[in-house]
Amino acid sequence: MVFKKDLTQESDWQLLIQNLGKTIGKKPSDLNSVLFLIGVQELGLGVKSFTKEDKQDLMHIAICRVLSYSGYYDLQGLDEDGWPHWKLRKKLPHFDLLEQEKFLKMHVLEYFRNEYGLDS
Numbered sequence: 001m002v003f004k005k006d007l008t009q010e011s012d013w014q015l016l017i018q019n020l021g022k023t024i025g026k027k028p029s030d031l032n033s034v035l036f037l038i039g040v041q042e043l044g045l046g047v048k049s050f051t052k053e054d055k056q057d058l059m060h061i062a063i064c065r066v067l068s069y070s071g072y073y074d075l076q077g078l079d080e081d082g083w084p085h086w087k088l089r090k091k092l093p094h095f096d097l098l099e100q101e102k103f104l105k106m107h108v109l110e111y112f113r114n115e116y117g118l119d120s
Helices: 004-024 031-043 052-070 097-116
Strands: 073-078 084-088
Touching: 004 031, 004 097, 031 052, 031 097, 052 073, 052 084, 052 097
Parallel strands: none
Antiparallel strands: 073 084
């Protein structure tokens, strides 16, 4: 069963994807692409080539950043290379994959509203 809240989140998500596509010149294909973009933005080193491991780390940075809005993570500081490190503050809820994606999308939308004043 689809609820109105889910429909609103999905329409907000699609609008965000369109806006990001206009901004960066290419529409992100999925949640992981958006998390990667957030990670690059949060790292603050600009556009450059990243290794596969770096890309995974960037997505981790993004997840920690967006979940920090709900108090799941705290920024501990930056390492000598300027990479942020986060500490888990409270246990994450257990979700199936679909619910986990909704949870992350909700937080990504909140990130863009708070950081960039976007209504998606």
